[in-house]
Amino acid sequence: MKKYLYIIVLVLAACQPKQKDARELVTVSILPQKYFVDQIAGDLLQVNVLVPPGSSPHNYSILPSQMKDMAKSKVWLQIGLLTFEDAIGDKLSDINKDLTIINCSEEIDPIAGSECEEEGHDHAHHEAYDPHIWLAPAESKIIAQNTLKALKAGFPQHATIFDTNYERLISKIDSISALIDQKLASLTNRNILIFHPALGYYARQFALTQTALELDGKEPSPKHMKSIVDLAREQNIRVIFIQKEFDAENAQQLARELDGEVVIIDPLDYDWEKQLLDITDKIAAQK
Numbered sequence: 001m002k003k004y005l006y007i008i009v010l011v012l013a014a015c016q017p018k019q020k021d022a023r024e025l026v027t028v029s030i031l032p033q034k035y036f037v038d039q040i041a042g043d044l045l046q047v048n049v050l051v052p053p054g055s056s057p058h059n060y061s062i063l064p065s066q067m068k069d070m071a072k073s074k075v076w077l078q079i080g081l082l083t084f085e086d087a088i089g090d091k092l093s094d095i096n097k098d099l100t101i102i103n104c105s106e107e108i109d110p111i112a113g114s115e116c117e118e119e120g121h122d123h124a125h126h127e128a129y130d131p132h133i134w135l136a137p138a139e140s141k142i143i144a145q146n147t148l149k150a151l152k153a154g155f156p157q158h159a160t161i162f163d164t165n166y167e168r169l170i171s172k173i174d175s176i177s178a179l180i181d182q183k184l185a186s187l188t189n190r191n192i193l194i195f196h197p198a199l200g201y202y203a204r205q206f207a208l209t210q211t212a213l214e215l216d217g218k219e220p221s222p223k224h225m226k227s228i229v230d231l232a233r234e235q236n237i238r239v240i241f242i243q244k245e246f247d248a249e250n251a252q253q254l255a256r257e258l259d260g261e262v263v264i265i266d267p268l269d270y271d272w273e274k275q276l277l278d279i280t281d282k283i284a285a286q287k
């Protein structure tokens with residue numbers, strides 16, 4: 001009997017029509033932006049993320065299959081400072097004339113991109129401004145504001161819900177900001193060493209100084225490594241932060257020279273809140 005019941009259940013399950021997601025589609029460039037959309041829209045919208053986990057948003061090329069999702073999207077929330085976003089813009093006008101493109105960095109005071117110190121570099125992939133705006137609460141509030149504006153324009157039928165959720169998100173960002181202030185208050189050494197300079201806006205908000213190992217988006221040269229070693233000794237830095245996507249070899253070599261350690265962070269994680277607090281705790285733990 002039990003066996004028959006099992007078979008019946010199986011047959012019924014197989015006969016269920018495949019549930020299609022009927023929700024309208026919003027595209028975002030990177031995963032942390034999905035967090036902001038989800039906070040404001042709840043489960044009212046479907047979110048398409050362009051840069052998949054493990055890929056770099058700095059040199060990403062969109063796949064042909066992703067253009068299909070772009071064609072179905074009503075709104076694309078760009079970071080606005082990533083070069084790959086410019087590259088798609090032109091192709092898009094052919095496939096989706098009604099797509100609303102929103103620049104989430106609008107009204108943010110951008111930090112200039114890293115200066116190129118060495119000669120003979122290829123400037124083609126160099127970003128004019130630091131795109132890591134989502135890693136500081138101050139800029140994240142502006143991202144949230146731009147996201148709200150875009151969602152209300154694209155999906156006015158949900159405006160009231162968006163407004164309520166937005167208010168809650170802003171209070172959450174404010175309390176995280178206050179918590180970070182508190183966690184970093186007693187930090188005496190406010191210098192941080194990082195492989196890829198993702199914490200520029202975070203450093204600006206919380207009065208830290210960020211030094212990057214990477215130079216102009218490239219692996220450090222021996223000359224640059226030497227100057228970093230000198231600087232780190234002078235500033236008594238023993239921790240080198242690195243994003244999980246990067247090859248840790250240079251960072252480990254540096255850590256050995258400084259008798260320090262490599263600490264992994266994940267700025268492209270979906271869970272913005274968890275990530276910001278994790279980065280903060282790791283900075284606060286620096287001696």
Ligand SMILES: [Zn+2]
Nearest residue numbers: 058132196198
């Ligand atoms: Zn980056």
